[in-house]
Amino acid sequence: MSDVADILSNVSFWVAVLRIATPLIFGTLGVLLCERAGVLNLGIEGIMVAGAFAGWLAVYAGAPLWVGVGVAALTGAVFGLLHAFLTVGLALSQHVSGLGITLLATALSYYGYRVSFPKVNTPPTVTPFAPMEWLPIPVLDAQTPLTLLALLMVPVVAYVLYRTPAGLAVRMVGENPQAAEGQGVSVAATRTGAIVGGSALMGVAGSFLTLSAFNAFFFNMINGRGWICVALVVFASWRPGKALLGALLFAFFDALQLRLQQSGDAVLPYQLYLMLPYLLSILALVLVARKASYPQALMKPYRKGER
Amino acid sequence: MRLERRHGTSRAALVLAPFGAVAFTLLVSTLLVLWAGAPVGRTYALLLQGGFGSVFAWSETLTRAVPLILTGLAATVAFKARLFNIGAEGQLYAGALAAVAVGGMHGGTGFDLPLWLLYPLMMLAAATAGALLLLGPALMKNKLGVDEVVTTLLINFIVLLGVSAMLDGPMKDPTAMGWPQSVSLQSELELGKLIAQTRVHTGLLWAGALSVIVWALFKYTVIGFDIRAVGANARAAAFAGVPVTRTVVLVALLSGALAGLAGAIEVAGRTSYVTLDMSPGYGYSGIVIAMLAGLHPLGVLAAGVFVAGELVGADTMSRAVGVPTYIADVIVAASLIAVLVATLLTQYRVRLK
Numbered sequence: 001m002s003d004v005a006d007i008l009s010n011v012s013f014w015v016a017v018l019r020i021a022t023p024l025i026f027g028t029l030g031v032l033l034c035e036r037a038g039v040l041n042l043g044i045e046g047i048m049v050a051g052a053f054a055g056w057l058a059v060y061a062g063a064p065l066w067v068g069v070g071v072a073a074l075t076g077a078v079f080g081l082l083h084a085f086l087t088v089g090l091a092l093s094q095h096v097s098g099l100g101i102t103l104l105a106t107a108l109s110y111y112g113y114r115v116s117f118p119k120v121n122t123p124p125t126v127t128p129f130a131p132m133e134w135l136p137i138p139v140l141d142a143q144t145p146l147t148l149l150a151l152l153m154v155p156v157v158a159y160v161l162y163r164t165p166a167g168l169a170v171r172m173v174g175e176n177p178q179a180a181e182g183q184g185v186s187v188a189a190t191r192t193g194a195i196v197g198g199s200a201l202m203g204v205a206g207s208f209l210t211l212s213a214f215n216a217f218f219f220n221m222i223n224g225r226g227w228i229c230v231a232l233v234v235f236a237s238w239r240p241g242k243a244l245l246g247a248l249l250f251a252f253f254d255a256l257q258l259r260l261q262q263s264g265d266a267v268l269p270y271q272l273y274l275m276l277p278y279l280l281s282i283l284a285l286v287l288v289a290r291k292a293s294y295p296q297a298l299m300k301p302y303r304k305g306e307r
Numbered sequence: 308m309r310l311e312r313r314h315g316t317s318r319a320a321l322v323l324a325p326f327g328a329v330a331f332t333l334l335v336s337t338l339l340v341l342w343a344g345a346p347v348g349r350t351y352a353l354l355l356q357g358g359f360g361s362v363f364a365w366s367e368t369l370t371r372a373v374p375l376i377l378t379g380l381a382a383t384v385a386f387k388a389r390l391f392n393i394g395a396e397g398q399l400y401a402g403a404l405a406a407v408a409v410g411g412m413h414g415g416t417g418f419d420l421p422l423w424l425l426y427p428l429m430m431l432a433a434a435t436a437g438a439l440l441l442l443g444p445a446l447m448k449n450k451l452g453v454d455e456v457v458t459t460l461l462i463n464f465i466v467l468l469g470v471s472a473m474l475d476g477p478m479k480d481p482t483a484m485g486w487p488q489s490v491s492l493q494s495e496l497e498l499g500k501l502i503a504q505t506r507v508h509t510g511l512l513w514a515g516a517l518s519v520i521v522w523a524l525f526k527y528t529v530i531g532f533d534i535r536a537v538g539a540n541a542r543a544a545a546f547a548g549v550p551v552t553r554t555v556v557l558v559a560l561l562s563g564a565l566a567g568l569a570g571a572i573e574v575a576g577r578t579s580y581v582t583l584d585m586s587p588g589y590g591y592s593g594i595v596i597a598m599l600a601g602l603h604p605l606g607v608l609a610a611g612v613f614v615a616g617e618l619v620g621a622d623t624m625s626r627a628v629g630v631p632t633y634i635a636d637v638i639v640a641a642s643l644i645a646v647l648v649a650t651l652l653t654q655y656r657v658r659l660k
Contacts, residue, residue, distance in 0.1 A: 042456065086644065090651050091310060095391050095456060096598055100643045103595065107636035114631030115343045227460045234454070271472035278461045278468075285458065289451035304309050 007259045015142040016258070019213060021251035022143075023048070023205040025150040027229035028236065028243040029157050030076075030201030036161065036238055037194035038174035038297035042098025043083050044202045045226030046105030047076045051206030053109040056217045057116065059126045069146070069207050076203020077196045079105050084192040091301035102226075113217060123216035144212040146204075151244075153201070158240040170194050174295035177302040187302050202226070224278070231281040235288055238295060246284070253280055310655040320653045327652075328645035335641045336634060345628045357623025358616030364623075366505035368616040370577060374399065374586065376514040376611035377569035378593025380521050381437075383602050385562035386594075387525070388538040390445060390555060394459030395566040396590025397466035398440045402433035402567025403574045403581045404470055404489070407478065410575075411490040422495050429496060430571055437567020438560040440466065445559030449552055463590070471583055480580060489581040498576040508576035515608065517565065522604035534558055566590065595643045601650065614639055 007013050027044060034041040041047075055072030059065055079101055086097040117124060129144035140148070161167035169190045172180035177187045205225075210217050232250060236242035257273040313320075340350045358368050378395040385392035410429040411417055418425065440462065447453040473479075474487040498508040525531035533554045536544040545551045569589065578585050596614055600606030621635035 103640035111633035271468040
């Protein structure tokens with residue numbers, strides 16, 4: 001147990017927690033926005049790949065880092081628009097459309113990478129975001145501006161959802177689209193907006209990995225992070241504040257298992273440590289299942305004039 | 308934009324829909340080929356030749372189709388009951404590992420049982436492993452309301468790590484020079500070849516037979532009817548006296564078993580041992596195949612061969628003109644979306660206003 005105490009008393013551990021949490025915060029907020037409007041977005045895994053690739057490619061081609069982040073957001077938004085067209089415009093199955101987007105976005109990114117770099121063995125790199133050493137706050141001073149942006153997005157999303165007419169409209173179409181339509185709220189436009197905005201956040205989540213955590217694009221680098229965000233939103237009861245908490249908690253255990261894996265007296269196969277985050281996600285889902293308050297219209301396609 | 312249900316589907320729409328889907332997919336892939344700077348005509352010719360242009364091409368395509376058909380059936384059975392099993396990938400690996408656990412050359416020889424006993428035991432173990440893996444998510448969905456998509460997806464990662472641990476540990480092949488691969492299957496358990504000097508194996512017959520069995524199950528049995536009823540409207544089905552929980556459990560066992568068998572047949576027919584890259588996402592492709600087939604078990608056969616041909620052809624084409632093989636994945640994903648849209652447009656009419 002002294003091992004764990006040693007790990008927890010080390011600043012670098014908490015730096016790692018916040019770093020691991022950053023893409024999860026962006027991604028979870030993105031999923032939350034879509035689901036609050038009543039649309040499941042399983043495209044997240046692929047959108048994160050596409051955001052990671054497109055943002056990185058822009059910077060590699062000479063664009064400034066923030067432009068890269070913008071490109072990632074735009075890429076996410078485009079796939080979001082496609083998902084909105086399929087699930088809102090055409091009212092297709094949200095499950096299948098989302099998986100289709102994930103397959104398409106992933107395949108397009110890998111294809112684009114191979115076309116751009118046909119014969120590289122070591123992945124080409126960019127200069128990533130630098131830590132904000134000028135900040136007088138420990139732990140945060142070792143993070144990049146993207147982490148700060150992620151933390152700031154939590155109150156922003158919360159404010160928009162709970163304090164603005166647009167946020168009210170989003171929550172209405174996610175709970176009772178018929179009633180919203182009756183109040184003159186356009187279900188299609190509101191849902192489309194929420195999906196596009198949420199998907200842009202997912203794109204940024206991906207770009208954090210290639211422009212901040214690492215400096216290159218790898219295959220399989222998202223590695224299920226998108227799916228974990230979908231689980232975290234359920235754990236967070238669709239609330240931005242709890243989403244932040246969930247992402248931090250998850251990152252805490254992920255960082256801990258990494259350290260325990262590396263510590264001298266790790267007796268178990270390393271794979272068992274790596275399983276821990278996924279097992280915890282499932283456990284979290286089971287624990288909150290009984291009292292989960294799903295947006296009432298989640299996964300229910302809405303066709304105007306049909307009941 | 309709004310949708311209006313069509314009253315009866317016009318024949319023109321039914322004919323035009325597949326053509327529209329193919330045209331859209333071709334447009335996307337042509338743009339990508341142009342991006343890679345390759346000659347378009349030659350690329351497509353090579354793709355088709357590589358997948359379907361010779362006896363060898365067909366043999367490779369059919370070999371690749373076997374696991375795709377089986378995971379496609381797994382998705383079909385589950386999706387019909389609206390149980391969104393995205394875990395076929397993990398179930399496939401669990402099945403493969405279980406098959407080797409029963410039929411592998413442990414300690415150099417393996418279990419000394421007669422073949423007539425060992426062979427069914429191996430298949431049974433694989434089917435059971437896959438089935439049990441899906442039972443948990445199905446029950447969690449039914450009893451607790453936990454979304455099965457997320458749980459089955461997460462379990463895929465857990466299973467893959469578990470397989471990795473087994474290949475490093477108890478089931479490691481000591482003669483594999485440090486490669487993470489399992490011990491081999493006893494050679495008598497390997498499936499026979501359908502065509503000499505190729506890799507097509509009798510697993511293709513399994514895939515064909517299981518497609519027909521699943522089709523007959525849906526068409527002629529009460530269980531099949533129950534499954535469709537639960538999928539159409541679980542509450543109405545319960546009201547009409549369909550045992551919903553029992554049906555969902557059965558669907559989970561059946562779907563998981565089919566994906567588990569895909570793993571066993573892949574091991575017995577092609578690889579003879581388990582590696583961590585034995586499936587390039589067959590579990591996920593199975594979902595696409597099921598959707599392309601419109602959840603029709605016999606359609607899965609055709610869709611499986613189509614996707615397999617595409618993947619095999621892309622390998623050949625890529626070696627010749629340097630277009631990345633990932634184009635096959637783009638084509639598969641684009642055709643999924645195109646088919647979904649086309650099917651919808653045969654039932655609904657879009658009014659722009």
